[in-house]
Amino acid sequence: MIPKKKKAVFFTVFFLGCLWTGVGFGASKRAAYLKVGLFAEPKTLNIWLASDRWSFSVLSKIYQGLVTRDPETLELIPWLAETLPVYDPQTLSYTVTLRDAEWSDGSPVTAEDVAFTGNLIKEFKIPRHYWRWNFVKAIQVKDAKTVRFVLEKPMAIFLSRTLTTPIVSKKEWEAVAQRARKAGKPLTALMNHKIKNPIGNGPFVLKTWKQGAYLLLTKNPHFFGKGLKIAGHVLGPHVDGVLFKFYGTSDAAILALKKGDIDMYWWSVQAGYLGDLKKNPKITLFRNERSAMYYMGFNLRKPPFNDVALRQAVATLIDKDFIITRILQGDGERMDSVVPKGNKFYYCRPDTLWGAGLSREQRVKAAYKRLVEAGYSWKVPPVDESGKGVRAKEIRLPGGAPMGPFTILTPPADYDPLRAMSGTIIQEWLRAFGMPASAKPMAFGSLLDQVKVRRDFDAFILAYGKLSLDPDWIRAFFHSKNDKVRGRNMSGYHNPEFDRIADLSAATMDKKARRKLICDMQKILMKDLPYIPLYTPKMIEAVRNDRFSGWVNTLEGIGNIWSFCLVKPIRP
Amino acid sequence: MADGFKTRKKALSRHGHWIERWKEGWAIYKKNLLGRIGLALLSIFTLMALASFIPPLIDPMYGPMSGVDPAITASTGPSARHWLGTDFMGRDLFSQLLAGARVAFTVGITSAFVSIVLGTLIGMVAGYLGGWTDVFLMRAADLIMVMPTLLVVLILAALFGQLNIWSIILIIALFRWPGVSRVIRAQTLTLKERPFIDAARVAGASHVRIIFRHIMPNVLPLSFLYMTFRVTAAINIEAALAFLGFGDPGTVSWGMMLQWVWKTGHMFKAPYWLLPPGICISLITLAFYLLGRAMDEVLDPRLRKEGERY
Numbered sequence: 001m002i003p004k005k006k007k008a009v010f011f012t013v014f015f016l017g018c019l020w021t022g023v024g025f026g027a028s029k030r031a032a033y034l035k036v037g038l039f040a041e042p043k044t045l046n047i048w049l050a051s052d053r054w055s056f057s058v059l060s061k062i063y064q065g066l067v068t069r070d071p072e073t074l075e076l077i078p079w080l081a082e083t084l085p086v087y088d089p090q091t092l093s094y095t096v097t098l099r100d101a102e103w104s105d106g107s108p109v110t111a112e113d114v115a116f117t118g119n120l121i122k123e124f125k126i127p128r129h130y131w132r133w134n135f136v137k138a139i140q141v142k143d144a145k146t147v148r149f150v151l152e153k154p155m156a157i158f159l160s161r162t163l164t165t166p167i168v169s170k171k172e173w174e175a176v177a178q179r180a181r182k183a184g185k186p187l188t189a190l191m192n193h194k195i196k197n198p199i200g201n202g203p204f205v206l207k208t209w210k211q212g213a214y215l216l217l218t219k220n221p222h223f224f225g226k227g228l229k230i231a232g233h234v235l236g237p238h239v240d241g242v243l244f245k246f247y248g249t250s251d252a253a254i255l256a257l258k259k260g261d262i263d264m265y266w267w268s269v270q271a272g273y274l275g276d277l278k279k280n281p282k283i284t285l286f287r288n289e290r291s292a293m294y295y296m297g298f299n300l301r302k303p304p305f306n307d308v309a310l311r312q313a314v315a316t317l318i319d320k321d322f323i324i325t326r327i328l329q330g331d332g333e334r335m336d337s338v339v340p341k342g343n344k345f346y347y348c349r350p351d352t353l354w355g356a357g358l359s360r361e362q363r364v365k366a367a368y369k370r371l372v373e374a375g376y377s378w379k380v381p382p383v384d385e386s387g388k389g390v391r392a393k394e395i396r397l398p399g400g401a402p403m404g405p406f407t408i409l410t411p412p413a414d415y416d417p418l419r420a421m422s423g424t425i426i427q428e429w430l431r432a433f434g435m436p437a438s439a440k441p442m443a444f445g446s447l448l449d450q451v452k453v454r455r456d457f458d459a460f461i462l463a464y465g466k467l468s469l470d471p472d473w474i475r476a477f478f479h480s481k482n483d484k485v486r487g488r489n490m491s492g493y494h495n496p497e498f499d500r501i502a503d504l505s506a507a508t509m510d511k512k513a514r515r516k517l518i519c520d521m522q523k524i525l526m527k528d529l530p531y532i533p534l535y536t537p538k539m540i541e542a543v544r545n546d547r548f549s550g551w552v553n554t555l556e557g558i559g560n561i562w563s564f565c566l567v568k569p570i571r572p
Numbered sequence: 573m574a575d576g577f578k579t580r581k582k583a584l585s586r587h588g589h590w591i592e593r594w595k596e597g598w599a600i601y602k603k604n605l606l607g608r609i610g611l612a613l614l615s616i617f618t619l620m621a622l623a624s625f626i627p628p629l630i631d632p633m634y635g636p637m638s639g640v641d642p643a644i645t646a647s648t649g650p651s652a653r654h655w656l657g658t659d660f661m662g663r664d665l666f667s668q669l670l671a672g673a674r675v676a677f678t679v680g681i682t683s684a685f686v687s688i689v690l691g692t693l694i695g696m697v698a699g700y701l702g703g704w705t706d707v708f709l710m711r712a713a714d715l716i717m718v719m720p721t722l723l724v725v726l727i728l729a730a731l732f733g734q735l736n737i738w739s740i741i742l743i744i745a746l747f748r749w750p751g752v753s754r755v756i757r758a759q760t761l762t763l764k765e766r767p768f769i770d771a772a773r774v775a776g777a778s779h780v781r782i783i784f785r786h787i788m789p790n791v792l793p794l795s796f797l798y799m800t801f802r803v804t805a806a807i808n809i810e811a812a813l814a815f816l817g818f819g820d821p822g823t824v825s826w827g828m829m830l831q832w833v834w835k836t837g838h839m840f841k842a843p844y845w846l847l848p849p850g851i852c853i854s855l856i857t858l859a860f861y862l863l864g865r866a867m868d869e870v871l872d873p874r875l876r877k878e879g880e881r882y
Contacts (some may be wrong), residue, residue, distance in 0.1 A: 251839060272647070272660060272837025325645050326661040413817040417835035421661075424821045428638035439821045443730045 031240040032569040033216070034548055037253040037262040041246040042215065045198055045206065047166055048126050049191040053465075057266060058244060061217055061564055062104075062200035063166030066096055066114070067159060070231045071554035071562045074469055076159055077231055080109065080167060080201065080224065082145075084159070087509065092151045094158060095142070101224030103169050104205040109224070111147035115139040116170040118149070120177055124187050127486075131476060132161040154507045156514055160470040169199040203237045203565050215244040225565060238568040239548070257283065257542055264543040266559045270417070271329035277542050284545045287538050288557045289342040293335060294419065294463040295531040296408070296426065297451075301492040304403055305458060309374035311529040313367040315354035317429050324535055327421050331540060335533035337522045339471050342536065342555065346471045348519035350526035361389040364433060374398060378434050392434030405436040406458035409450065412441040416463075422534065423461050451490050460490075461534070466556055474521050475502035478530060493530035546570065597870045607866025613859035617852075621677050624670035634664050636671040636824040647842050657844040660836045665829070669848050672826040676856055679741055679810040679825075684802035686745035691752025692795045696783050698753065699760025710757065713750035721747040722809055729818040737820040740813060744806045752798045759791045793871050800864030804857040811853050826853050 042055040047063055050056055068079040078084050080101055085094040101109040118139045121129045136158075138150040151158065176193045183189035198206055203225065204217035218241040225235035245262055247253035254273050256262045258280060269277065269285070277283050296318070298305035305311060320334040333340075336356065339347045355363050368383045375398030382392035395403045410416075410423035423439035430437035442450070450457050467473060476482060479502050482489035498521060505517035525531070539557035549570055552562040601607050627634030633641050641654065644662035651657070656665035698709040725743050729735050735743070763769060764787070772782050813819050814827025815834070826849035833845045 250837060251834070254837070270835070270837040272841065274837075276841065322640075326640060329646065329660065410821075413821075413831060413835050417832075420817075420821060421832075425638060427822060432638075438736070441817070441821055442732070446731060 032238075033241045033243045034239045034264070034564075034567060035243045035245060035262040037256055037265040037267075038244050038246050039250070039253065039267045040248065041212065042244075045195045045209070046191060046193055047168060047195075047198075048124075048129070051128060054246075057559065058206075058215060058217065059166070059198075060202070060561060061204040061242065062198050062202045062206065063168060064200075064202045064561075065164040065166050066098075067163045068561065069469070069554075071552050071560065072231070074555060079230070081163070085149075085163070087154075087158075089154070089509070092137075092154060093148055094151075095146060095148045096163070098145045098147070099224050100145075101201055102222035103171075103199050103201055104220045104222055105169075105171075105199050106222055107169070107171060108144070109167070109201050110144045110170075111141045112144075113170045114147045114167055115141050116174065117165065117167045120168075120173065121165070124177075124180070124190050126187065126190070129165060131488075132157065132165065136162065154509050156506060156509055157468075157470055157472040160468055161472065167201065169201075172199045203235075203561070204242055207241065212246075214246070217242045217244075231562075233552075233562065233566055235565040236568070237565050238550075242564065254542070257544065260544060260546075262544075263547050264559075265541065267541075268537065268557075269540045269542050271331060273542075274540070282544055282546045284543055286541045286543070286551065286553060286558045287331075288541075288553055289340075289555055290465065290536055290539045290557070291340055291342060291467045291469065291555050292463060292465040292536050293338060293340060293467060293531075293533055294422075294461070294535050294537065295335070295338075295533045296459060296461050297491050297531045298459050298529075299455070299457050299492060300494075300530055301455065304397060304406070307374065307398075308528055309370055310376075311532070312354065313371050313433075314430065315529055315532045316358075316367040316370065317363055317433055318355060318426055318532060318534070319360070319363065319429070320355070320534055323422050323425065327418055327425065328535060328537055332535045332537040335535055336526070338474055338477075338525055338531065338533050339518070339522055340467070340536045343467075343469055343471065346469075346515060346518050348522045350523055352526065354526075354529075354532070364389045367433065371395075380434070382433050391432050395434040395436075403435060405438060407438050407440045409447050409457055409460040410439055410441045411444050411447060411462070415444055418537070419461050419463065426461075452486050455485070455492070462490075469555075471518055472506060474518065474525070475506055478502070478521075478525060491530035493528065495524060495528060498524045498528075600870045601866050604866040604869055606862045607869075610859045610862025610866060613855055614863065617673050617677070617856050617859065620670050620673035624667070624674045627664065627667040627670065634667045636663065636667045637822070639663060639667070647836075647838055647845060649842075649844050656848055657842070659829075659832060659845060660838065665845055665848065668824050668829055669826070669852065671824040672829060672849060672852065673856075675737065675823055675825040676807050676810075676852075679737065679744070680803035680807040680856075680860070683741040683744040683748070683806040684799045686742070687748040687802050687806075688752055688795050688799045690745065691749035691798070692756050692788070692791060694749065695753035695756025696760050696787055696791065699757035700764055700779065700783055700787060706757070709753070713753050716747060717750040719747060721805075722812055725809070725813055726816065726818055729813070735818070735820065737810075737823045737825075740810055740820065741806070744809050748802050748805060752795065752802070755794060755798065756791050759794055760787055763787050763790055797864060797867045797871055800860050800867060804860045804864075807853065807857055807860075826850075 038054050038057060040054050042058050043052045044050050044055050045059065047059055050059055064080050066079060066081040067076050067084065069075065070077045076084060080098060082097045082099045085096045087094055098109060098111060098114070103109060118133055118136060121133045122136065135152050135155045136149050137152045140148040140150065142148055177190065180186045180189035200220065201224065203220055203223045205220045207216040207218040209215045219237050228235050247256065250267065250270060250273065253265045253267070257265050274285065277285060298311055300306050324330065324332045324334055336353050337347060337350050341347050355366070358366060364382050368381065377396045378392050379394035380390070380392055382389060384390050397403055408423050408427060410420050413420040420441045423441065427437045427439040447460065451460055476488045478489055478493045478498060480489065480494040480499050483492045483494065501517050501520050505514055505521065508514040508517060541557050541559065543551060547570055548567045550567045551558040552560060552566055554560055554562065628639060633639045640662040641658060641664070644658050647658060647660045648654070649657045654664050654666065656669060659665060694709050694713070698706040721744060724747065725740065728743065769782060769786055772786050810819065810825060811827035814825050815830045817831055819825060819828050819831065829849040833839055833842060838845055
């Protein structure tokens with residue numbers, strides 16, 4: 001019989017022992033996973049099919065390109081490439097040498113992989129990528145680590161757009177491509193290929209994707225950057241993995257961040273949440289510039305917006321400062337050109353800043369004057385005989401017919417409340433001016449289908465995010481050759497002078513001469529106004545500061561490859 | 573001459589009969605406490621709807637959609653200038669609440685009225701004609717009845733873009749008639765066996781005349797009773813749609829106010845913004861429900877207490 005006292009001591013010691021070993025065991029095994037909240041779940045892990053932000057958030061950790069941008073200077077720097085390639089004007093070629101790098105399965109990254117990626121894009125004409133490879137005439141593999149690109153003509157965007165394309169493994173994709181070639185629709189077959197375990201060359205690899213719940217990436221032991229010093233940073237990754245959780249609403253994600261269920265919410269935080277988050281000592285907010293354009297576009301293929309005078313009047317009536325101070329709550333900057341002001345090298349101030357610095361009444365008077373000159377009339381004009389601004393009724397086109405009702409398509413409020421609200425407010429301003437405008441938020445996919453495929457619309461509010469610092473996209477968005485079904489010239493803008501300058505700018509390799517041409521393009525666009533640039537919002541991101549540190553601020557926020565390679569757990 | 577006098581006298585006596593019936597019904601109604609509460613609440617909301625036109629006349633900043641206080645650029649609490657405070661843009665919440673009452677009445681009453689008209693017509697025709705017409709109309713009613721209205725509207729909005737308020741009203745009306753038509757059909761089936769219908773038929777009255785002249789007056793009270801419940805459903809559906817982001821963006825409704833408070837991240841921070849539209853939706857649906865309950869008692873003597881039967 002064991003005495004009661006001894007029994008109690010024995011059990012206490014046993015219990016404490018279990019607790020101590022348990023804690024010790026747990027601590028030694030606990031992985032340092034960075035938990036990231038996403039607004040929505042990725043649609044696919046097929047890099048060629050991915051077109052949504054959430055898929056890219058994950059894929060950008062798995063696949064890497066040959067060059068990237070320095071987070072501080074934003075200059076291009078070698079990434080998978082060992083050095084920045086130099087252009088040879090005699091042969092119109094670039095030669096790239098690769099670093100010693102391995103795929104996540106341990107096989108080496110070779111010049112064959114690079115050539116395979118480029119040729120795959122060219123052969124299948126993969127949307128979203130083909131336009132930056134179609135001018136590459138030949139891709140020659142010199143040796144295992146050297147590849148040479150021969151261009152059809154000089155192309156200024158080669159470094160910034162072509163070489164940033166993610167490189168895929170030939171071993172993984174060759175069989176897929178062969179099967180796709182035999183299919184009736186090769187491109188569809190390629191893009192519909194389901195990827196379960198992508199072989200990548202980035203800092204992380206896919207561990208598990210439990211659809212509807214979470215996606216876990218773990219550290220890639222073969223990542224080429226591990227321990228390397230690039231752009232002054234010694235790369236990791238220093239975390240064991242990244243766990244992505246999907247929330248669907250900002251409310252739920254912010255709550256999870258406050259409770260510590262996630263370490264970062266990878267989505268711009270709405271102004272309404274900022275007050276609470278600022279007060280929380282365990283949360284740090286990062287504000288960064290964005291390379292983005294939020295704009296109102298018109299359908300120039302049909303009346304009434306095929307009239308430049310009407311577009312100029314609408315631009316005058318839109319109070320961008322109101323949208324920024326009221327709807328964006330100050331977290332944004334007005335846009336007066338298609339190039340964001342943050343892009344200091346290429347931004348050019350246009351000759352006319354439509355409606356800038358005008359009061360509501362002055363705005364109405366200026367728009368009224370412009371439209372009267374163009375032959376428009378009203379049943380009740382917006383400016384009465386005494387020169388006072390009044391609520392107008394029934395604007396009439398130069399021919400005398402009343403303007404028919406038109407819609408301003410916007411994304412729905414659950415996708416982007418700011419754009420939906422901007423559409424509603426613009427609708428109110430136009431209605432007060434006698435224009436029968438109606439804002440119509442619609443599902444994002446349907447909106448794109450209506451604008452790009454059916455091309456049956458009047459006006460729309462959309463945005464381009466993560467715009468390249470080299471603004472060659474201006475050429476893509478407004479060149480008349482892109483006015484086609486699914487083309488990038490959504491407005492149907494045609495201007496031979498613009499096309500000529502755009503083509504010239506693409507082939508101009510001298511940076512200063514190119515800047516001058518891009519300035520001319522901006523000026524033409526701000527006169528013709530196929531798009532009215534509205535604003536560039538700030539990127540405000542929230543992270544917890546009690547588990548991880550080392551986030552890297554750069555253009556477009558902290559959710560960049562540098563942060564994921566440098567963030568470290570805070571050990572007590 | 574004598575015939576004309578007789579017709580006028582007949583019409584006057586019919587008119588007098590209706591007034592008598594109305595007085596009788598009102599006497600029963602006003603004894604019902606729930607009915608009185610419902611009516612009082614509805615009177616308040618009617619006043620709100622009527623008053624919604626006033627604030628923008630006082631100052632353009634009280635315009636519910638685009639009027640903003642020049643001195644305020646963020647959500648603020650109640651003050652003398654803004655009785656319920658302002659939303660994130662500096663728009664007056666009280667003006668929005670008043671405008672929301674107008675929208676609630678428009679949506680509720682219009683869609684309920686259309687659904688009642690449809691339901692009554694279809695119910696009467698199905699019940700009176702019977703046969704294949706009845707089978708066809710009632711199967712159609714069954715088919716529509718099992719469809720979830722909110723889900724269908726959400727799918728339509730996703731496919732064709734956000735719907736304007738009149739499309740929403742029409743869709744709600746088109747999906748809410750089957751319940752009414754079933755009740756009216758049942759009532760018509762009992763009515764058409766009554767002697768006065770036989771008498772009309774023997775006298776040579778056409779089917780249309782029998783339906784509209786003899787059956788309709790007897791089923792209308794029931795239709796109006798159902799209308800009160802349909803109003804409640806219509807207001808709730810519109811509010812849900814707007815809250816989920818599928819409402820008419822050009823309309824300031826209570827559901828839209830709730831959507832704005834949610835989407836701008838003020839849900840748990842601005843009770844002065846969140847609570848009023850929520851409370852109003854609850855109270856107006858309660859008011860119509862109480863009205864319906866009291867009307868039920870007026871129309872169905874079995875529901876009255878002993879000694880109160882008329």
